[in-house]
Amino acid sequence: MSAWRRSFFVLPHHASIPKANLMDKQCSQEHSNKGDAFSRVVKPNLAEPMQLQLLPPDILRDILSWLSIKQFVRMSILSREWRRLRICHPDLVFTKDTFGINTAMDIDKSMTVGELLNMHAKKLELLNRKFIDNVDSVLRPLWSTSTTLDKFVIKFGLRREHKHYIDRWVSFSITSRAKHIALDFTSDGSSCDSGFDKYVFPLCDLSGPNGSCIMSLDLGYIFLKLPLSFCGITNLKKLTLKMVSINGGDLQRLLLSCALLESLSIEMCSDLSSLCVPQELSQLQYLRVRYCGMKMLELHAPNLTNFVFDDSLMHTVLSESSKLSEAIFVSNLRVLNGYDDVLDDIFTELPAALPHMDTLLLLLTSSQVQRFSNTRDSFICLRHLNMNLNISLYPDDDSWVMGFVNLLELAPLLEELELHMDHYRHCSSNLRMVTAAQGPLHRHLKSVYMSGFSDVSGLAELAFYILENAIVLERMVVDPVTGMKEDLNTERFYSVSKAGSSEEFVLPTEGDRYCLEEMRLFAKMNLDREEFRHVLTVL
Known part of the structure; x- marks a missing residue:
């Protein structure tokens, strides 16, 4: 298999065929023919080009699974033959590193502030265009295929103005029955959580049977609004929200509608002033709340085992979490030594808030x-x-x-x-x-x-x-x-x-x-x- 990982355009003469595949080829005449075709590719005439179409789709997909996503993307963009075959990598992870996009900018100190802002905006527009074109060039041959994904990840500083492209990618990930979906748009200067330019995620597309395959959802710099008809993401086990705009009522509805949720991470969600869920979150095991400025957190999570929080969380009630084995507290105020009077209240309440820790x-x-x-x-x-x-x-x-x-x-x-x-x-x-x-x-x-x-x-x-x-x-x-x-x-x-x-x-x-x-x-x-x-x- 290591030989396959090094090169699959021309396989070496000593490359071995997995025994399981050989046995499958012998089960029928059709499989036997495929086995003969595969043998011709394994022992090619090095003077002739590789005939990729002779490899069965399952073999091609198995080969791709041994490639890194960067290798796969490079091959998909440069090789017309692979694009025609429409074989998809099971993990599609698109970041600036995937395409080798350099987001650093050379700054001329003689420029005025206005000139710098103008240059930054133009450079950002070019980078976004390049990223979008690269993602589309990989996905376009797969639009009409019955692709099945394990992971679909987009991590780049896109905004609401790119909704047309992002909607299409989200639709593709859902149609491809991806188990793990991540859209992280927090990079490239999104530290200021204004919220006006956040992409509006179509939660309705994941509701009910449409999102039944999704097991984890990771969202960054996103706007979430639950539709009235939202009935939950059936099999969701892990939810990560970073710089996501959502109010406490919608988050409460979202959590209660995901009956199998085991892991919840909330970070830098400034719209959340409190989170109180009176109903039981029976499957929740991991909870992380950082940089949110919540005044109150109250959950009924009897199976919670791990809790991570900081001094932005003023009051915590997890009294029913009898299985809590580990709590991690990180002081954000340690970088502002002398401004930590808030810890008096937190430390005073901590033993009562986490009695089973x-x-x-x-x-x-x-x-x-x-x-x-x-x-x-x-x-x-x-x-x-x-x-x-x-x-x-x-x-x-x-x-x-x-x-x-x-x-x-x-x-x-x-x-x-x-x-x-x-x-x-x-x-x-x-x-x-x-x-x-x-x-x-x-x-x-x-x-x-x-x-x-x-x-x-x-x-x-x-x-x-x-x-x-x-x-x-x-x-x-x-x-x-x-x-x-x-x-x-x-x-x-x-x-x-x-x-x-x-x-x-x-x-x-x-x-x-x-x-x-x-x-x-x-x-x-x-x-x-x-x-x-x-x-x-x-x-």
Whole structure:
């Protein structure tokens, strides 16, 4: 099969035919004839051109499935023979990279603002025209065929003015019974969510039997309005909305009409001020709400297992989600340190909002950790805590430590703690006396991993406190190497226990090594005591 992937215009003499295909060819005289034709192609006269029409359609389609979409598109545009055969790749993914379109612009600093805007508009118009022509050149031979797709993706900065072309592509994807449809028009300067130029997606075309094959729908920079006759996307399991204009009532109707929905992601949907669905979303397992500015989220999702949210979401009620195993909280306000009073309300309500949560991952600054000092309700089911912490205070300010100790106290059943800190380094020449922070005993904490360990005030005291008060502690690892970066826009989580489970989680192994020996010496001088050596490892 690797030989097919390298070249299928002229197959090498030693290329083998799949046994299953040979057996099929022997089932009838017709298949036998096809097998003979295939044999003639496998052992061609290299002086003669390849006779593609001699290959059965199922073989051609199988060959195409081994090509990348870029190779397929290049071949479809350049080869008249392949266009005449009308064989379709099962995954049609059209992006600027698919066609090698360069959207970068050379700017002349001597230009006025008006000239720059005019140049930008003309360049954008040319790029859109080129993208549309390329997509049409691939799809045009397939309009009248009975094509079956697995995936259909359009990702380019198109707008409502291109409705004629987009409508045709959407109709083709539905007719081709695509399982996964994505229309992402957020690129190329659509960060300003005006909404006036958004493409109006024809949801009515997916309603009922027409959209019965669709399992996932990914929409970006789209306007959605549910028609009165909308009766749901029958088998939809995954819905992703990014910069989509839709009101809360229509979104509620949409969710309730998709009975099999398992995954819902809502990002940068500024029209949504709240989302309250009184009826049960019985199949929903994954929920992500980011940058939406919702004041209220209330869902009845008994099978919800994963929840991702941020400090734009003020109030959350998921009290019936008894199977919630993991919640991820990312603070957007960590890039605006000092403007995070809103966290007082969020952290105060968090234990009651997510009472069944087993694993909690937090991306915060050290100043925000202090907010947990005001929290009184307990995380009664929390067993795994991972905090990615941007050090944002002066080296001698340890006020954040008591907030962290209070957080540990709020999780009496906690068994595993990971604390990963950014690459802040303060290599002080002055030695200080380290004493354990004050706090209660922990009767369940067994494993602790700290990366980015440094002499910032309070950190050694926190480690010392855990060593003394975690009475069943089995292992503590202190690692001076920092995986986290200072870039506050990075939203990947550093984790030891979850590394490799997805692209969002990485190991903190290849990071900043500044002052590494000094930090390792500091850790050993203050923590490496006889009574702790059976559990402590300083890397």
